Amino acid sequence: METDLYPPIKTHLEKLGLKVKGEVCGCDLVGLSDGAPELVVIGEMKQSFTLELVLQAVDRTSACDEVWLAVGASKRGRGRENDARVKKLCRFLGFGLLTVTAEGRVDVVTEPAPWKPRRDAKRRSRIVEEHRRRNGDPVAGGSTRLPQMTAYRQQALAVANALAGAPRRPRDLRILAPDAAKILQGNVYGWFERIERGLYGLTSSGRVALVTWADHFAPG
Secondary structure, X not given: OXXXXXXXXXXXXXXXXXEEXXXXXXXXXXXXXXXXXXXXXXXXXXXXXXXXXXXXXXXXXXXXXXXXXXXXXXXXXXXXXXXXXXXXXXXXXXXXXXXXXXXOOEEEEEOOOOOOOOOOHHHHHHHHHHHHHOOOOOOOOOOOOOOOOOHHHHHHHHHHHHHOOOOEOHHHHOOOOOOHHHHHHHOXXXXXXXXEXXXXXXXXXXXXXHXXXXXXXXXX
């Protein structure tokens, strides 16, 4: 029960210099510091990390200086509280996150502090480049179980389609696929075969791919 989390959380926060009381104006717990300015801390508890817990905490932010979330620690360490995305979310929102083991041990997962994520320029560039290189909008958002129609796959299919009639050289395919040479040499999907130096043909796997992706592929 959530009430089982309260005693160890109360003890932990009191060690930080707060006077803690439970169920104050709808909050699971409220802690006040001595002195001025007074620090107001609100805590919300759940047996596991849930969206409802986060929403409760968000609702409390305007009424306090710090928000702590507290959840029961999963027995095998596979709970949401150990998900890196949960830690990132708590840091992003400025929430502290505590876990309580069955034995009553309290562990600090994140501290309550303002946080601004560092820009990942390399990842941003990769996303923008993929968006710009795709021909049209070939994949419906939310499609995660099927192979993705990436810009690379689109170019590979354009090359495969061009080779369906007869072997060709990379330089002859650049107008269809700027990366034709790399695609043929890398042969990631096993669609191509080198017939002789600088001349490539289509494998049986490549012909199957043209049929498989026929509904998604627009030549040129």
